Amino acid sequence: MPAMGRFRGVGRLRWSIVAIGSVAAFGLAMALRPASSTPAATLPAPDFTLPLAAGGSGQLSLRQLRGHPVLLSFFEATCAPCIEEVPVLRDAARRFRGQKVIVLGVATGGDTAFTAQAFARTHHLDYPVVADEHQEVAWRYNVEGWPTSFFIDAQGNLRGETSGGLTLDTVRAGLAQAGALHCDNCTAVAPPTLLSEATSNTAADALSADTILPARAAPRFSLRDQNGVFISPDTLRGKVVAFTVISALCREQCPLIGQALAQVHRQLGPAGKRLAIVAISANPEFDTPAATQAFARESGWQGTEWHYLTAPRSVLSGIWKAYGIYVAPPAPIFKAATLDHQPYVYLIDPRGRLRALYDVPFLAPRVAASVRALLNGA
Numbered sequence: 001m002p003a004m005g006r007f008r009g010v011g012r013l014r015w016s017i018v019a020i021g022s023v024a025a026f027g028l029a030m031a032l033r034p035a036s037s038t039p040a041a042t043l044p045a046p047d048f049t050l051p052l053a054a055g056g057s058g059q060l061s062l063r064q065l066r067g068h069p070v071l072l073s074f075f076e077a078t079c080a081p082c083i084e085e086v087p088v089l090r091d092a093a094r095r096f097r098g099q100k101v102i103v104l105g106v107a108t109g110g111d112t113a114f115t116a117q118a119f120a121r122t123h124h125l126d127y128p129v130v131a132d133e134h135q136e137v138a139w140r141y142n143v144e145g146w147p148t149s150f151f152i153d154a155q156g157n158l159r160g161e162t163s164g165g166l167t168l169d170t171v172r173a174g175l176a177q178a179g180a181l182h183c184d185n186c187t188a189v190a191p192p193t194l195l196s197e198a199t200s201n202t203a204a205d206a207l208s209a210d211t212i213l214p215a216r217a218a219p220r221f222s223l224r225d226q227n228g229v230f231i232s233p234d235t236l237r238g239k240v241v242a243f244t245v246i247s248a249l250c251r252e253q254c255p256l257i258g259q260a261l262a263q264v265h266r267q268l269g270p271a272g273k274r275l276a277i278v279a280i281s282a283n284p285e286f287d288t289p290a291a292t293q294a295f296a297r298e299s300g301w302q303g304t305e306w307h308y309l310t311a312p313r314s315v316l317s318g319i320w321k322a323y324g325i326y327v328a329p330p331a332p333i334f335k336a337a338t339l340d341h342q343p344y345v346y347l348i349d350p351r352g353r354l355r356a357l358y359d360v361p362f363l364a365p366r367v368a369a370s371v372r373a374l375l376n377g378a
Contacts, residue, residue: 043158043192045072045150048137050106053113054120055128060104063156068102069180070152071171074132074143076109076361077119082147085165086123092171093127099180100154105129108138109146109361110259134263139365142194144210146361150192151178160189207370207378209347209356218243218348219322223280223315225307226292231278233352239276239305240371241348245325245341247283248295248308253343253360258299261345263364265304268371274350275371277301280319281310282327282341349374 049061062070073089075082093103105127107116113131120129132138141150144163151160151174159178162170173186218241222232233241242261246254258279265272281287292308310316313330320327328340343360347370355378356370370378 043194045070045152045156045158046137046140046194047156048132048140050130050132050137051113053107053116053129053131054105054125060128060130062104062152065102065104066156067154068100069154069175069178070150071101071103071175072106072141072150072152073103073166074106074108074138074141074146074148075119076146077107077111077115079109079146079361081165083123085147086125088166088168088171090124090126091168092166092175095168096175096180099175101175101180103127106132106137108132108135108143109363110135110256110263134267135363135365138363140194142192143363149174151175151189153178153180158192158194161192162189207347207356207373208366209370210359210362211357213346213354213357215349215353215355218346218352218354219319221280221309221319221322223309223311223319225309226289226296229307231307231309233348236276236278236348237352238350239274240350240374241276241278241346242367242371243278243280243323243346243348244344245280245282245320245323245327246295246343247281247341248287248291249283254295255299256361257343257345258295258301260360260362260364260367262300262304264367264371265301267364267368271372271375272304274375275305277304277306279306279308281308281316282320282325283330284310284313284316285330347371347374349378 045062047061047063049059052058052060071089071092089103089105092101105125107119107129111131112133116129116131147165148161148163149166150158153159160174162174169186170189172181172183174189175181176183176186177189218233220233222230225231242264244257246257261277265275265277268275287310296306296308317327323346325344326342345358345360345362345367346354347356347367349355355374358367
């Protein structure tokens with residue numbers, strides 16, 4: 001499976017001036033969504049307050065870092081390119097000490113304060129890290145995959161954005177663009193493309209997906225779920241269906257899908273009762289009832305409408321093909337947890353039509369916005 005998407009208990013204390021000095025010591029030591037029309041040169045960086053997972057305790061707001069150029073790095077703890085760029089970020093935090101630069105990591109994409117703290121400890125990070133557990137900050141910054149980095153000037157304005165792993169040259173160019181240093185030979189980095197505030201707040205009138213699909217009837221299936229009930233697109237009419245093909249034993253992208261869909265349900269609030277999660281097995285030989293129940297429990301699907309559908313491989317293969325999802329031949333029992341398949345999520349509208357496709361990983365607020373749009377008749 002692809003490793004990435006398109007780039008393919010913390011206290012409530014506020015930071016004191018002393019704590020900000022500690023951060024300074026560290027730092028000194030996806031899209032079919034409308035972008036803001038504000039010129040890049042004066043685009044304010046959206047403020048946020050998030051719990052610190054490394055580099056201090058309590059919470060940190062971006063506004064508290066005014067007076068320092070900031071390299072803001074969005075990452076996910078299991079993302080290979082994110083891990084590969086850590087030495088660059090560590091080097092930048094030390095190299096640009098004299099320019100008062102602060103490197104700030106933002107763990108997102110399903111990370112928690114615990115996983116972010118473990119990441120910082122494992123990779124010996126000497127710059128602060130905050131945990132964006134609900135992915136709402138990544139959503140406001142229009143992050144569509146990770147790693148994604150932003151360059152913010154000392155006045156709190158966004159000056160540049162880059163997707164994919166950083167190099168020292170890119171860091172130097174971005175910081176020069178943010179006014180932190182002088183560089184005659186640097187190539188400009190791309191201007192930031194934020195989701196406009198109005199769209200971010202409403203996000204209910206348009207789909208937001210990696211691929212917007214021409215509305216057509218979803219390929220048919222009729223399979224028994226974990227409760228022995230036959231489920232088909234017809235039985236789910238009137239609801240938005242998040243459709244995916246996964247294995248309950250998978251330990252790579254499948255848990256990310258499960259947890260992200262649970263976040264989508266939570267972020268929908270009362271509208272979550274009109275979302276159905278449908279997972280078709282990619283590993284029917286090993287996806288036992290006990291395994292599927294454990295997967296649902298670990299994903300946080302309690303309280304959601306979810307259906308885990310399975311059947312003999314000869315039956316499922318036609319459904320996989322109809323949805324354009326590759327699933328590798330069955331693996332030996334000792335490799336059951338590493339089955340290769342394409343990790344996609346489709347949205348099916350209340351009329352039973354395919355409307356949107358997401359690569360994995362994806363941000364839950366993005367999918368929740370599309371679900372709201374479909375429920376509103378988009």
